[in-house]
Amino acid sequence: MAGKAGAKNWDDVKMVLTTISITATIGLWNVFAAPNEKVVMAKASEPTSTPIPTATQMMPTPTPTEVFTGKILLGGKAPVPVVIAVEEKVVKNNQRSQPKPDPVGQTHSS
């Protein structure tokens, strides 16, 4: 019975040690990530450069990707949203020409 109780206690110790190490890791990470926070936020709020659409008719209105403004806890570069505008070829109605039909008759001098 005593052996069993001892094993249970050892498990508890392992659990405590694991909890402490995880907590410490996260805590230290936040400490070192804090200096980069300002840089990250500044980059995230920069206007995104979108390709200028060339002469198009009926350009589909791109929905701008929302800029992430929350805290980035893990540091590094913020993802830069990229808007890709796909040119859609649209032919104006008055330029749309139907193929001429085969004539049913032909007028000529007789």
Add this chain to the structure above:
Amino acid sequence: MIHKLDFKAMGCEMMAAIDVDFLPAEMELLPNWFEGWEKTFSRFREDSELNQVNNWAGIATQVSQDFAEVFELALYAESSSGGLVTPLVLDALLNVGYNQTFEHLKLRSENSEMEKIVIMPSLTEIRWDPITRTIITPPDLHLDFGGIVKGWAAQKTAERLSEYGPTLMDAGGDIAVSGTRAGGQPWPVGVANPFNPSENLEIIQLWEGGVATSGRDRRRWVMGDHWQHHIIDPRSGFPAKTDLLTVTVIAPSVNKAEMAAKTCLILGSQIGIDWLETDESLAGLFVLENGQCLTSERFNNYIWR
């Protein structure tokens, strides 16, 4: 669905088209109709009704209903054209060598005796009673309906077949339609290029009425040292001297189109286009001898786009 029938008559290629699901049996009678009209109106058949009237000068002759209709049409054409389109050019045509069917006409004749002056008669010299359909022609006056009878036949055919379905009748280039095709679509009709008749200058759309082309590009021959053609200018009694090669006119009826096309051809491009513009029911395409094309303002409304 468009059914077509091709046949030859009046020295020309004929084509009838009808937009129906089932071909009416009446279509098979078309060559017979034209054969009957040719017997009535041909100047190349000795026993035609036309030649009987021409031979019985001074004698009161009762003519058939068809003859009466075409004669009335000739009266209308002469008055509408200011006398330029008249059925009294037969002697002038003979004078310049058009003395047999064009198929048998020698394209080069050494005879150059056509320079004699032809005094053009007037239709007022003919006594005509429309009630009894009785005609009395003076001596030395001879009728020829060659300039209008094909259009009349096209119109007549389109009207007769219209009870079966929308019809287009092409009588050697004179085209009548009875109305729009099934579904309200217009008929597409080509306007031949006189320099290359196998191709079209334009495709026009016809909802109703008709279109006709008059020209000196086909029926022409050499007599003596001069080219002759069959469009006689009644003011001179000789083939019209004009800068136009062909004139195509769209009108509320093919008969009116034929009259207007011939009038413009004789008048020439400048006066002709002005004359055409005075009538809002007409639209025209002129092809000059140098290849240039002129269109009236309303012609663009008919171009197939």
